[in-house]
Amino acid sequence: MSFTFPKIYNFPPFFTKQPNEQTWSAQRQQWVQLILSYCRFHRIWIMNDRGVVLSQGDVESESLEDSQQDVDSTSEVFHNEAIDRQLDIDTIRLLFKEMLRSGDVSPVDGKSKSNSTQYYVNWNRPDDWAAMVLEWIESTGQAGTVLTLYEIANGDLSLKQEFHGIHPRILEMAIKVLVKRGRAQILRDEDGRIGGVKVQ
Amino acid sequence: MPQLSYWHSVEVSAGSRPTLREKEVDILVEDSVGLYQGKSKILKRQNGRAYLTSQRLIYIDNVSPKDMSLAVELSDVNSVEFTGKFLRSSPKITIFFKSFKPSRAKKRTTARQTTWICPICSFANTTSAYQNYQDGQFIPACETCGVKPDKEVIKNAIENSKKDVKEPQLQEQDSSRSKQIECPACTFLNHPSMRNCEVCGTVLPINKANESTTDEQEIFDDRIRIETEAHDGLDEVPIPFIKLSFHKGGDKVFFQRFEQALEKLQWEQLVSQGNVNKNVVKSQDQKVEIERPESRGVGLHRLAMMEESRTRKNEEIINSSLDDLHALLAKANEINSLIESFKRLQTGDARSQEKIIPTINQVTQSILRDPSKEDQQKLYLQEISRQISEFLITDKTLEQEGGIITLMDLYALYNRGRVGFNLISPDELYGACSYFEKLNLPLILKRINKVLVVQDHKFANHEQLISDIRKFIDIYGVADKFQFKYCNILRASEYFNWSLSITEEIFNSAIENGLLCVDQQISGKHYYLNEFLIAEEQERQIMMSPIVEPFLATESKDDIIPEMDIDALKLRIHQQKLAIEESTNSYECLPTFPNVPSQKLDTDSGVDSPKQATAMKSKTLSELEGLQF
Numbered sequence: 001m002s003f004t005f006p007k008i009y010n011f012p013p014f015f016t017k018q019p020n021e022q023t024w025s026a027q028r029q030q031w032v033q034l035i036l037s038y039c040r041f042h043r044i045w046i047m048n049d050r051g052v053v054l055s056q057g058d059v060e061s062e063s064l065e066d067s068q069q070d071v072d073s074t075s076e077v078f079h080n081e082a083i084d085r086q087l088d089i090d091t092i093r094l095l096f097k098e099m100l101r102s103g104d105v106s107p108v109d110g111k112s113k114s115n116s117t118q119y120y121v122n123w124n125r126p127d128d129w130a131a132m133v134l135e136w137i138e139s140t141g142q143a144g145t146v147l148t149l150y151e152i153a154n155g156d157l158s159l160k161q162e163f164h165g166i167h168p169r170i171l172e173m174a175i176k177v178l179v180k181r182g183r184a185q186i187l188r189d190e191d192g193r194i195g196g197v198k199v200q
Numbered sequence: 201m202p203q204l205s206y207w208h209s210v211e212v213s214a215g216s217r218p219t220l221r222e223k224e225v226d227i228l229v230e231d232s233v234g235l236y237q238g239k240s241k242i243l244k245r246q247n248g249r250a251y252l253t254s255q256r257l258i259y260i261d262n263v264s265p266k267d268m269s270l271a272v273e274l275s276d277v278n279s280v281e282f283t284g285k286f287l288r289s290s291p292k293i294t295i296f297f298k299s300f301k302p303s304r305a306k307k308r309t310t311a312r313q314t315t316w317i318c319p320i321c322s323f324a325n326t327t328s329a330y331q332n333y334q335d336g337q338f339i340p341a342c343e344t345c346g347v348k349p350d351k352e353v354i355k356n357a358i359e360n361s362k363k364d365v366k367e368p369q370l371q372e373q374d375s376s377r378s379k380q381i382e383c384p385a386c387t388f389l390n391h392p393s394m395r396n397c398e399v400c401g402t403v404l405p406i407n408k409a410n411e412s413t414t415d416e417q418e419i420f421d422d423r424i425r426i427e428t429e430a431h432d433g434l435d436e437v438p439i440p441f442i443k444l445s446f447h448k449g450g451d452k453v454f455f456q457r458f459e460q461a462l463e464k465l466q467w468e469q470l471v472s473q474g475n476v477n478k479n480v481v482k483s484q485d486q487k488v489e490i491e492r493p494e495s496r497g498v499g500l501h502r503l504a505m506m507e508e509s510r511t512r513k514n515e516e517i518i519n520s521s522l523d524d525l526h527a528l529l530a531k532a533n534e535i536n537s538l539i540e541s542f543k544r545l546q547t548g549d550a551r552s553q554e555k556i557i558p559t560i561n562q563v564t565q566s567i568l569r570d571p572s573k574e575d576q577q578k579l580y581l582q583e584i585s586r587q588i589s590e591f592l593i594t595d596k597t598l599e600q601e602g603g604i605i606t607l608m609d610l611y612a613l614y615n616r617g618r619v620g621f622n623l624i625s626p627d628e629l630y631g632a633c634s635y636f637e638k639l640n641l642p643l644i645l646k647r648i649n650k651v652l653v654v655q656d657h658k659f660a661n662h663e664q665l666i667s668d669i670r671k672f673i674d675i676y677g678v679a680d681k682f683q684f685k686y687c688n689i690l691r692a693s694e695y696f697n698w699s700l701s702i703t704e705e706i707f708n709s710a711i712e713n714g715l716l717c718v719d720q721q722i723s724g725k726h727y728y729l730n731e732f733l734i735a736e737e738q739e740r741q742i743m744m745s746p747i748v749e750p751f752l753a754t755e756s757k758d759d760i761i762p763e764m765d766i767d768a769l770k771l772r773i774h775q776q777k778l779a780i781e782e783s784t785n786s787y788e789c790l791p792t793f794p795n796v797p798s799q800k801l802d803t804d805s806g807v808d809s810p811k812q813a814t815a816m817k818s819k820t821l822s823e824l825e826g827l828q829f
Contacts, residue, residue: 005781008735012719015729022714029776083681085721 003041005080006034015085017094031087031095032104038077040123045167046108051078051092055167069196106173120170129163129174131181134183136161144194146187149175204440205393206297207270207424210258214593215586215641216265218251219260221401228252228457230388230450231579235259236292236443238432244268250444252457254465255401257295257444270424273395274465278439282455291451293444293458302544315385315402316357318342319349324385325404326472344541381405448575583637584624584632589641591617592654598643602697607633607645607652609699648705666710668696673716675728686726 018024046055050072078087099105107116178184189195211219234246251258261268281294323344380389383397483542594600633645678687693703710716
């Protein structure tokens with residue numbers, strides 16, 4: 001099963017930044033929507049601001065560098081070969097800036113660095129992930145038990161969950177949301193990394 | 201009320217200027233003029249412009265130029281008289297006409313004119329029929345090419361013209377036909393009251409049939425209705441007269457020029473009748489110098505005299521120097537006509553055939569009495585404005601340009617039409633164009649983005665233009681692989697016959713309006729209809745559908761729901777989002793996550809209290825699980 005692109009994807013002006021502000025904002029929204037649903041379909045976690053996919057699919061280890069393949073090839077979402085159109089880098093950058101503002105992506109390095117070049121694509125917001133994890137823990141009766149992040153993301157119990165195979169950093173963000181609400185506690189190992197989570 | 205037979209109707213151009221005859225030229229124009237017949241005002245003709253031309257005095261009404269305008273032939277005018285301003289009455293010029301009978305009689309014997317065709321350049325020359333052509337010297341040269349024709353040519357022409365006079369007599373029985381006079385040059389059937397052809401200005405043969413059957417006083421142009429305010433009192437005077445009333449001044453200059461024009465016309469008539477010897481120079485009426493009593497007088501009187509003589513001297517100097525200027529201008533005009541005549545020889549030039557620019561009967565500052573005054577300047581600009589409208593509409597220049605032209609192009613075209621000198625400045629053009637609306641001309645000056653354009657009234661609406669483009673793309677656009685239609689500027693400019701720069705401006709403004717969007721790549725810009733906004737509009741309609749509304753209502757109650765339930769709500773928002781995406785875009789979003797049917801969401805969304813919300817939530821979830829596992 002392959003991703004079905006929306007109709008607008010084959011509309012050549014879609015790949016030119018429209019000069020009219022109103023049109024551009026509509027175009028931008030359609031792009032954001034497309035990027036999010038494309039990333040959701042392909043389970044893309046990280047992209048850089050040139051539209052290169054950096055992390056995709058079920059992630060088991062946290063190491064970012066390993067998944068860095070094909071640095072120079074812009075994702076096909078920005079390049080429509082059928083009509084021979086490509087969104088230029090500047091516009092992609094602009095899109096990511098806009099998505100950063102609206103919370104659709106979060107910067108990889110650091111909290112609110114505006115000059116970040118790598119982004120987590122929040123096709124589900126951290127809040128949504130948090131809600132999903134919470135639901136899952138409650139419905140499977142694991143409230144109050146200590147779970148490792150690996151168990152949540154890659155355990156057998158979460159096999160059918162959307163967050164199965166989630167990028168550990170994104171899961172971490174989701175857990176932090178829960179911690180902030182007082183619904184979870186983080187247990188750290190001696191290196192300061194998260195060893196386990198207790199959700200109440 | 202008897203209507204004077206001196207009134208003639210006037211053909212008015214689209215720009216409400218009189219259409220002049222071939223050799224007629226503007227001399228002066230004055231605004232705010234009223235007309236009198238005899239002693240009484242003529243109703244509905246109290247606010248107009250008076251044009252003094254070399255052949256006629258034309259009144260163009262400011263309110264309804266088409267219906268109310270009329271003219272008087274200068275050749276009918278006997279003399280003019282000036283009455284100054286007195287209390288509340290405006291200054292007036294009284295025009296006395298020649299009484300009919302003597303002028304007609306004279307015409308029949310001496311003033312008959314013959315038209316002969318030059319064998320070299322086929323220009324139709326006019327000349328007096330009764331000139332003595334036996335002497336070789338008196339054979340007139342062609343006015344265009346300057347070649348003297350054979351004696352035979354002129355003799356034949358004279359004989360033909362004599363026939364012309366007889367012919368109407370033969371047709372006397374055919375009364376309906378004989379009322380109209382056929383022009384010997386262009387065969388146009390003129391109204392019996394006309395003495396010059398309305399089309400080409402040729403002197404018409406006198407229709408004897410008319411003369412014998414109708415009383416002269418009754419021959420008047422029946423296209424004109426004159427209604428006077430009161431009795432005109434013309435019955436009591438031997439010579440009929442009319443008056444021009446100048447509401448806003450300019451009367452003196454008008455009177456002066458009027459006299460000059462009359463004098464010139466009379467002189468020309470004399471020349472054409474052959475009553476003047478060759479190389480005769482008209483004697484200037486020298487005002488007899490009053491011998492100045494320089495030696496006499498003492499004291500104050502003497503001082504006053506000296507001052508007077510000094511001013512007189514200054515006046516003379518100024519006048520003589522101005523005379524030189526006028527002579528220069530006259531020479532320039534001659535050169536101009538020379539250029540014109542050479543133009544005809546250039547027909548072999550391919551470029552000149554490509555686009556024929558109509559030459560314009562020029563409006564120059566010389567038709568003003570005082571070019572420095574502001575209101576006179578306004579009048580000048582208005583005249584130019586009218587002329588531009590003639591140039592663009594009547595001569596179909598604008599049609600060739602596709603109904604829209606940039607001010608820059610218009611400037612070039614118009615000045616090229618004015619030939620040589622007497623060009624107008626960009627400022628004047630802009631000023632003239634800004635009068636379009638005020639003068640009710642069928643043109644519009646407006647700004648498309650940054651370019652000023654002059655537009656045909658028909659395309660007044662910007663939206664009209666844009667919707668035209670829309671239709672054009674819809675119908676003639678090239679369809680790409682996915683059936684989106686587009687066009688480029690070149691095609692549109694060819695189709696609409698606009699210049700490229702205008703097309704681009706219109707497209708840009710369409711983009712600004714959000715009706716078009718652009719696809720820019722190496723091969724150029726393609727313009728598409730704006731699918732972004734169309735898609736957005738569709739989405740908005742779906743968002744407004746009842747499935748979502750109650751849900752949105754609950755969302756607004758977020759603040760009373762305890763925090764722990766926010767998660768549940770968020771989850772549901774997320775699910776709903778998916779459902780909407782599913783229904784609108786119908787592309788796969790999430791294969792692993794089951795989509796909740798929208799109906800179910802609808803029933804779930806009527807959440808009121810937090811407790812209920814939790815209950816609902818768990819119910820939904822169990823259902824979800826049921827579906828899922």
